[in-house]
Amino acid sequence: MGEQGARKAVGERRFLAPFRGEVLDVPPIWLMRQAGRYLPEYRATRAEAGDFLKLCYTPKLAAEVTLQPIRRYGFDAAILFSDILVVPDALGQSVRFAEGEGPRLEPIRSVDELARLSLAGTEAKFALVAETVARLRQDLPQETALIGFCGAPWTVATYMVQGQGSVDQAEARLWAYRDPKGFQALIDVLVAASIDYLDRQVQAGADCLMIFDTWAGSLPDDEFDRWVVAPTRAIRETLRERHPDVPVIGFPRGAGATAVWYVSETGVDGIGCDTATPPFVMSEAFEEEDVVVQGNLDPLLLVAGGARLDERVDEILDLMDGKRFIFNLGHGIVPQTPPENVAQLVARVRGRG
Ligand code: CP3
Numbered sequence: 001m002g003e004q005g006a007r008k009a010v011g012e013r014r015f016l017a018p019f020r021g022e023v024l025d026v027p028p029i030w031l032m033r034q035a036g037r038y039l040p041e042y043r044a045t046r047a048e049a050g051d052f053l054k055l056c057y058t059p060k061l062a063a064e065v066t067l068q069p070i071r072r073y074g075f076d077a078a079i080l081f082s083d084i085l086v087v088p089d090a091l092g093q094s095v096r097f098a099e100g101e102g103p104r105l106e107p108i109r110s111v112d113e114l115a116r117l118s119l120a121g122t123e124a125k126f127a128l129v130a131e132t133v134a135r136l137r138q139d140l141p142q143e144t145a146l147i148g149f150c151g152a153p154w155t156v157a158t159y160m161v162q163g164q165g166s167v168d169q170a171e172a173r174l175w176a177y178r179d180p181k182g183f184q185a186l187i188d189v190l191v192a193a194s195i196d197y198l199d200r201q202v203q204a205g206a207d208c209l210m211i212f213d214t215w216a217g218s219l220p221d222d223e224f225d226r227w228v229v230a231p232t233r234a235i236r237e238t239l240r241e242r243h244p245d246v247p248v249i250g251f252p253r254g255a256g257a258t259a260v261w262y263v264s265e266t267g268v269d270g271i272g273c274d275t276a277t278p279p280f281v282m283s284e285a286f287e288e289e290d291v292v293v294q295g296n297l298d299p300l301l302l303v304a305g306g307a308r309l310d311e312r313v314d315e316i317l318d319l320m321d322g323k324r325f326i327f328n329l330g331h332g333i334v335p336q337t338p339p340e341n342v343a344q345l346v347a348r349v350r351g352r353g
Contacts, residue, residue: 033332084151107163137205148201152213153190217254275330
């Protein structure tokens with residue numbers, strides 16, 4: 001295909017229309033964790049790979065699991081199959097995913113321990129992820145957008161410092177309070193690595209980027225500004241210089257009304273709203289911002305299914321009617337989700353046409 005043909009095809013990706021200022025009758029739809037354990041074909045490929053990180057670093061298999069939900073449901077966007085913890089792993093802090101236990105990392109809790117990380121060492125692993133993106137751009141239908149992503153520095157740091165998931169992110173918060181200079185050094189490494197990681201994904205063919213800040217809601221005002229807003233702004237600004245046309249969606253989960261401040265201060269083009277975001281915030285609070293709103297169906301409603309699922313989908317569509325909106329969940333699909341409920345959801349959203 002000639003360059004003009006390629007550009008035309010990009011222009012037809014309806015997922016990108018809201019970022020160009022268009023309001024669609026039927027919003028684009030994709031779902032966080034749309035590739036994952038709720039799909040039997042994912043579980044089969046996952047078993048073939050054996051190890052979760054091996055799945056992330058094997059372009060053929062990572063591309064295959066990215067495509068699985070597109071084949072089933074025809075979502076408007078695919079999201080690269082990888083994980084936010086690929087960045088610490090590539091930096092040299094070995095990451096393990098213990099079966100049924102979630103991630104395990106050798107914790108980093110002081111400036112001295114930062115010596116274990118190497119920006120120069122990320123090359124080989126980031127190249128494998130870029131190869132997955134390049135494969136996907138070849139294999140995806142032309143009309144399907146491809147979203148690249150990384151974890152936000154704050155959220156990635158919470159895992160690096162705690163050594164695992166936690167309910168309160170206590171170790172990272174304590175380090176940030178006790179030794180902000182030292183903690184800043186960790187955040188700076190993550191900003192630099194995230195920029196490089198995202199830049200490579202765009203160069204390989206990603207149409208849009210998303211920054212997952214799952215634990216943004218655990219920090220109060222000044223800390224939120226320093227550890228959530230500032231690093232995200234730094235990433236957003238550098239990517240804008242390099243790729244002015246590639247939109248970035250921020251997902252400051254748990255930020256509540258502060259998400260409006262987050263949008264204006266970081267310059268993100270899209271805002272992912274979590275399940276608890278009140279309707280008036282979704283529909284009105286971002287109106288002064290030049291931003292596309294994405295969200296926010298409760299993933300457990302997708303497990304429950306039935307008439308309540310349809311009702312809630314209609315409520316969200318009515319609320320966001322006439323706005324630049326992308327339909328999504330408020331957090332990732334959970335493993336016990338019946339795949340037929342996902343089909344029901346997609347049909348309900350598209351039935352509005
Ligand atoms: O389909 C997609 O959304 C793309 C792939 C993707 C995964 N993780 C695959 C994955 C994306 C975008 C992520 C992001 C991610 N990873 C986040 C931010 C979003 C969120 O959910 O809050 C976070 C915090 C992580 C870290 C992580 N990865 C944890 C805590 C776990 C274990 C818990 C769990 O859900 O299993 C993972 C593992 C993981 N990442 C799985 C998948 C499909 C399940 C692993 C498996 O197959 O065994």
